[in-house]
Amino acid sequence: MNGFAKTPEPPYYAVIFSSQRSEDVAGYGEMAEKMVALASKQTGFLGVESARDEGLGITVSYWDSLESIKKWKENSAHKVAQEKGKSTWYQNYAIRVCKVERQSFFEM
Known part of the structure; x- marks a missing residue:
């Protein structure tokens, strides 16, 4: 997952998943990759963006409805x-779950 999701013109929907993991993360990375691959095959999936530090993770998936x-x-x-x-x-x-009504991007 590199860069921004390539979303269409609004309106569309965003699901924001914020999490704090436990100390037991065995198998987590593999499952996360599997879920992104599976979600990307779902009808209505538009893209995903994700970031994590030691404490907090945030994944935003975008959907058409x-x-x-x-x-x-x-x-x-x-x-x-x-x-x-x-x-x-x-x-x-x-x-x-949020409805995206407006978007803008900055690129160099």
């Missing part, structure tokens, strides 16, 4: 990852 977000949340493989996150990988997390 609320229905696409709902279908991703209900994806069976994604549900397995969600449960593993709750039971093992995360101390806590927050999910926020």
Whole structure:
């Protein structure tokens, strides 16, 4: 995941996933990569951006509709990852769903 997601002109939706991981992160990286690959094949997926430091991680995925977000949340493989996150990988997390109404970019 390098650079900014190539999103269309608004409106579209963003799912912001903020997390603090636990000390047990065995298998986390592999699952995260698998989820990005799987999400990118889902109808309505527009892109993803992610950043993490030692304490806080933020991943923003972009979607064309609320229905696409709902279908991703209900994806069976994604549900397995969600449960593993709750039971093992995360101390806590927050999910926020937003409608993007305006965007601008700066490039050199």
